[in-house]
Amino acid sequence: MRPLLSDHIVCREIYRKMRLIRRFEERVVELVNRNEIAGTTHEYSGQEAVAVGVCTVLEPEDVITSTHRGHGHLIAKGGDVRRMMAELLGRSTGYNRGKGGSMHIADLSLGIFGANGIVGAGVPIAAGAAWSSKIKKVGRVAVAFFGDGGANQGVVHETMNIAGIWQLPLVFVCENNQYAVSTRVTYATAGSSIAARASGYGFPGCIVDGMDVGAVMEAAQDAVSRARSGNGPTLLECQTYRFHGHFTAERALGIRYRTESEVEMWKRRDPVNSWGACLEELGYLNGAERDKLDDEVDKLLDEAVEYARSSPWPEQAEALEHMYVTRYPGLPAATSL
Amino acid sequence: MAEKTYREAIIEAMAEEMRRDERVVLIGEDVGRFGGAMGASKGLFQEFGSDRVIDTPISEAAIIGSGLGMALTGQRPIAELMFIDFSGVCMDQILNQVAKVRYMLGGQVKVPLVIRTQAGAGKGYAAQHSQSLEAWFTHVPGLKVVMPATPRDAKGLLKSAIRDDNPVMFIEHKLLYNTKGEVPEDPDFLIPLGVAEVKREGSDLTIVSHSRQVLNCLEAAGELSRQGIEAEVIDLRTLRPMDFEAVKASVEKTGRLVSVEEGYPQCGIGAEVVARVAEHCMDSLDMPPIRIASKDSPIPFARILEQETLPSPRRIVERILAARKWTRHSQDSRLAV
Numbered sequence: 001m002r003p004l005l006s007d008h009i010v011c012r013e014i015y016r017k018m019r020l021i022r023r024f025e026e027r028v029v030e031l032v033n034r035n036e037i038a039g040t041t042h043e044y045s046g047q048e049a050v051a052v053g054v055c056t057v058l059e060p061e062d063v064i065t066s067t068h069r070g071h072g073h074l075i076a077k078g079g080d081v082r083r084m085m086a087e088l089l090g091r092s093t094g095y096n097r098g099k100g101g102s103m104h105i106a107d108l109s110l111g112i113f114g115a116n117g118i119v120g121a122g123v124p125i126a127a128g129a130a131w132s133s134k135i136k137k138v139g140r141v142a143v144a145f146f147g148d149g150g151a152n153q154g155v156v157h158e159t160m161n162i163a164g165i166w167q168l169p170l171v172f173v174c175e176n177n178q179y180a181v182s183t184r185v186t187y188a189t190a191g192s193s194i195a196a197r198a199s200g201y202g203f204p205g206c207i208v209d210g211m212d213v214g215a216v217m218e219a220a221q222d223a224v225s226r227a228r229s230g231n232g233p234t235l236l237e238c239q240t241y242r243f244h245g246h247f248t249a250e251r252a253l254g255i256r257y258r259t260e261s262e263v264e265m266w267k268r269r270d271p272v273n274s275w276g277a278c279l280e281e282l283g284y285l286n287g288a289e290r291d292k293l294d295d296e297v298d299k300l301l302d303e304a305v306e307y308a309r310s311s312p313w314p315e316q317a318e319a320l321e322h323m324y325v326t327r328y329p330g331l332p333a334a335t336s337l
Numbered sequence: 338m339a340e341k342t343y344r345e346a347i348i349e350a351m352a353e354e355m356r357r358d359e360r361v362v363l364i365g366e367d368v369g370r371f372g373g374a375m376g377a378s379k380g381l382f383q384e385f386g387s388d389r390v391i392d393t394p395i396s397e398a399a400i401i402g403s404g405l406g407m408a409l410t411g412q413r414p415i416a417e418l419m420f421i422d423f424s425g426v427c428m429d430q431i432l433n434q435v436a437k438v439r440y441m442l443g444g445q446v447k448v449p450l451v452i453r454t455q456a457g458a459g460k461g462y463a464a465q466h467s468q469s470l471e472a473w474f475t476h477v478p479g480l481k482v483v484m485p486a487t488p489r490d491a492k493g494l495l496k497s498a499i500r501d502d503n504p505v506m507f508i509e510h511k512l513l514y515n516t517k518g519e520v521p522e523d524p525d526f527l528i529p530l531g532v533a534e535v536k537r538e539g540s541d542l543t544i545v546s547h548s549r550q551v552l553n554c555l556e557a558a559g560e561l562s563r564q565g566i567e568a569e570v571i572d573l574r575t576l577r578p579m580d581f582e583a584v585k586a587s588v589e590k591t592g593r594l595v596s597v598e599e600g601y602p603q604c605g606i607g608a609e610v611v612a613r614v615a616e617h618c619m620d621s622l623d624m625p626p627i628r629i630a631s632k633d634s635p636i637p638f639a640r641i642l643e644q645e646t647l648p649s650p651r652r653i654v655e656r657i658l659a660a661r662k663w664t665r666h667s668q669d670s671r672l673a674v
Contacts, residue, residue, distance in 0.1 A: 063410070094443075095442075095443070095445075096441060096442050096443035096445070097443030097444070098443070099440060099441055099442070099443040100441040100442060100443065104441040104442065106442045106445060106446075107445075108409070108442075108445050108446060113406075113409060114438070114441075114442065116434075117433070118429055118433050118434070121402065121429055121430065121433065121434055123402070124398065124399045124401070124402025124403045124405075124406065124430065125402050125403070125405050125406040125409065125434065126406060127399065127402070127403040127406055128402065128403035128404060128405055128406015128407040128408070128409070128410065128414075129406040129407075129409065129410045130406075131403060131406065131407055132406070132407050132410035132411060132412055133410070135388050136411070142406075154398065154426075155398040155399060155402060155429070155430070158394070158396035158398055158399035159396075159399045159402070159403070161394055161396065161399075162393060162394060162396060162399050162403065165394070321444065322439055322440050322442075322443055322444035323439070323440050323478050323479050324439075324479070324481075324503045325439075325447055325501075325502040325503055
């Protein structure tokens with residue numbers, strides 16, 4: 001075990017964060033089903049070890065870009081669940097004042113450059129942040145999260161190439177959760193793996209057990225150190241699984257493209273439970289302490305939901321704000337009605 | 338004042354802004370030692386070096402996306418898109434990322450990014466390198482769209498665009514680079530975005546145009562003047578926000594509206610100008626508006642075919658003279674005869 005993982009406090013915090021993500025997503029599903037959250041969301045449950053493993057080794061000023069399945073990344077990077085929940089409920093106290101919703105939550109002050117509704121689209125933005133860091137010599141690392149679906153987007157390949165030629169302090173974290181909506185990664189991926197593609201761009205790529213937060217941390221630590229010390233990008237392909245469907249209503253709609261046995265097999269490797277059990281075994285956490293942590297997480301989420309529900313809606317006039325830094329008088333007549 | 342080409346004005350604007358503000362950087366294909374495909378960044382690499390004049394692979398989506406990432410991390414990038422026709426391969430980054438990020442994030446960020454590109458036909462480049470697609474971008478809330486017709490405007494508007502905290506599509510015209518005109522040398526010479534200019538005063542009809550077609554309109558106005566018709570030529574200069582007040586004031590004076598553009602006719606800039614006149618000053622019109630645009634076809638290669646699709650001074654004059662029969666007020670001595 002690496003030094004970081006011998007630290008009880010760090011290990012407990014990792015457990016708490018993973019548990020918080022899991023329970024956050026369970027609340028979100030309830031709220032979507034009750035129509036308190038409009039539209040749809042994409043739950044992160046099952047992939048917690050990836051976000052928490054990576055973000056635990058980052059510094060506060062490091063930058064991440066996230067995906068449509070972004071709640072986990074935001075919580076792992078320090079996002080406030082009250083403001084996240086408020087955003088999901090479309091309230092003015094939300095991170096984006098109700099303008100963005102699930103797929104666009106961001107907090108630049110925490111280095112969270114936003115979830116993104118377009119698959120793969122955050123990746124070049126992370127490269128721009130990495131470029132600024134390299135040129136200004138500020139030692140900041142950028143992490144671009146994307147999925148096995150995103151791995152096949154042209155812009156991701158373009159960005160891997162420029163990151164390779166410019167030796168950017170950028171870590172590509174591919175969360176291979178086995179399905180792009182309903183399309184199996186084995187069908188959609190030419191070549192032996194997504195990680196293997198890195199060699200084509202001249203930097204290392206490796207497959208990581210994305211259900212084991214310790215393994216993710218270890219790989220991320222290496223990749224982040226490499227980036228920070230000026231040795232360029234790394235691609236981590238974290239093998240993981242989403243416990244929910246692609247989007248919230250999938251189960252209710254009876255959409256099936258995975259076998260029950262496959263889902264069960266992955267659930268037996270639940271990253272949150274197995275990390276909890278591991279800490280108990282190591283004596284880092286006893287049963288009573290774990291229950292207490294779980295209770296605290298639930299209480300925090302109760303507060304978050306209450307905070308969101310009691311927060312005001314945005315003023316209607318705000319629909320036309322935040323487009324430009326300064327409002328200008330020439331808006332087309334139809335939009336100024 | 339000194340006589341300069343449009344190309345020199347563009348280079349000078351960037352050079353001055355790069356000297357003034359070290360956060361200004363230029364990124365794009367062949368913009369460095371080569372000096373830009375249109376020669377519009379000649380000398381910048383030599384003066385500012387490879388950290389600020391950044392050559393990229395042919396990866397338009399990554400250029401715009403990393404430009405956005407740079408803008409979000411303290412730089413003021415100018416991203417060059419070699420031909421506006423190539424916006425098709427990076428439209429997601431322009432449309433869904435650059436234009437919307439401030440809005441989606443509830444105003445958390447500013448996006449001081451200029452996307453410099455060039456449009457227009459007349460060089461025999463055929464259908465994929467000759468289009469005038471400015472109308473596409475004026476359709477998108479969050480962008481500003483600028484399209485200068487003269488060296489003076491090119492310099493003053495580009496400097497303003499670089500100092501603007503919003504994303505600006507700055508569209509040059511490939512046939513204008515060698516045109517000459519007086520250009521102020523004061524490093525703080527700016528032309529505000531969103532302000533049209535009356536390029537020629539006249540009392541009988543208003544011609545609204547932008548970019549290279551302004552020159553055709555001025556030539557047409559000279560011919561019309563010889564025939565006793567005084568046309569007022571308004572150069573919109575900025576297409577979004579559009580200075581409709583300037584158009585309205587002129588139409589109220591002349592009672593006649595002609596729009597001239599090089600883009601396609603359907604849902605073009607002229608369509609917007611005519612619609613706004615219909616909404617806001619219909620009563621001032623003495624005759625139905627005339628829209629002149631390129632023909633509704635892809636741009637063909639052979640010169641004789643290419644010229645067939647484009648507006649020209651002769652076409653503008655002919656359309657206006659042919660419109661005499663539409664004039665309601667038969668007592669009008671010049672247009673009604």
